[in-house]
Amino acid sequence: MSRQGEIIETKDAKPRRFVFVLMNEFTMMCFASAVEALRIANRMADKNLYEWRVVSVDGQPVISSAGVVFKVDAGLEDLCRDDSVMLCGGLNIRAASSPKLVNWIRKESRRGSSVTGLCTAAYTMAKAGLLDGKRATIHWEHHDGLVEDFPDIAVLNSVFVVDGKMITTAGGTSSIDLMLKFIADGHGEHLANAVADQLIYTSIRTEKDSPRLSIPSRIGVRHLKLSNVIQTMELNLEDPISPAVLAKDVGMSTRQLERLFQRYLNRSPKRFYMEIRLQKARNLLMQTDMSVINVALASGFSSPSHFSKCYRAQYATTPYRERGVKAELPAT
Structure with missing residues (x-):
């Protein structure tokens, strides 16, 4: 009833x-x-x-x-x-x-x-x-x-x-x-x-809807060009795109893009791109049996040593030790 x-x-x-x-x-x-x-x-x-x-x-x-x-x-x-x-x-x-x-x-x-x-x-x-x-x-x-x-x-x-x-x-x-x-x-x-x-469920989603928050909601900033650049980054983790090309694609200079990221995210485009690539690498290390070398390649690193160095700087451990300590990332 x-x-x-x-x-x-x-x-x-x-x-x-x-x-x-x-x-x-x-x-x-x-x-x-x-x-x-x-x-x-x-x-x-x-x-x-x-x-x-x-x-x-x-x-x-x-x-x-x-x-x-x-x-x-x-x-x-x-x-x-x-x-x-x-x-x-x-x-x-x-x-x-x-x-x-x-x-x-x-x-x-x-x-x-x-x-x-x-x-x-x-x-x-x-x-x-x-x-x-x-x-x-x-x-x-x-x-x-x-x-x-x-x-x-x-x-x-x-x-x-x-x-x-x-x-x-x-x-x-x-x-x-x-x-x-x-x-x-x-x-x-x-x-x-x-x-x-x-259920107080006011917005019923369908198969066409994404499970993640929109980029503006995730980063807490509503800026169209910034959102477009981040989306391009997320779609190109295995083959990273240079800041110069990212800037050109949204009609900006590289310097303008740098200022935009510093203003809203307090980091450079290069640093932000590195962080999301390392997050993908961490997911793969914990969820798959891929070799560390293949994880590095899938995350846009051509050199295993460079990958290991960047990973240590981000997570204070090496990719090999990470895999040995934890089995998987949490899910909500």
Whole structure:
């Protein structure tokens, strides 16, 4: 029933069942956002449109990335072909993608179930071969790693991607957007909008929307030419473009570009470009098995020694030690 007391008419159909697989160190946001949208849809429609079951690889409680322990209903089990598998990923996704889990989702997808990877779980799907030749998305911190590890996947910068029965999201609140799409497709936009209203979710995103804040929002500056230069930098990390060419492309002199970066970002264009290239390198070191030399090349460094020197100056450690100390970057 809606807040105004009206019953929202929905199609009569068997409840759709979602099976949420909580992976070790999963992020609570992606899981809770999805379940809450389904719960509210049932409440607003005043009928059981959706059912869900929560499982883990071994049937034991799972610790989330925030350290909260979640009980589950069961371990991995055979599903009905109409069930929707929802993989809830998070930190250390490579370690969480165990052979048992990978084999299970591969088997269930062959039986006809749709498979959704929330947050970083697109990696697990890719490891199972479910995304070969398909479009997908993943949390933006893991984008570069997925591209390098699985070149046959078209990795998009989208909130979510639906490619047949294989579905992926970019983490965080993107679970809400995906669930609202499911609700709209199954029972109409009126119900989806009512659920969004209950969630105080005022801007429903689609597959065409980017999961990241716009460049002006990220840097806290609304300057068109500065934003355009930064966008060009982010699109050309493997083959860096000189400040002179960047300046010319936006109709400025190199000196003007230098002053622009100093004024708004308190660093030179060269320094800023170096920082985002090193951030990509750090992502690749922690998320892939690429050699340090290949990481350097993928981040625009032609000399391993120069790469190591710059990396040490930025992060106070060497690329080799970084890989040995930490396994992965966090995801939200």
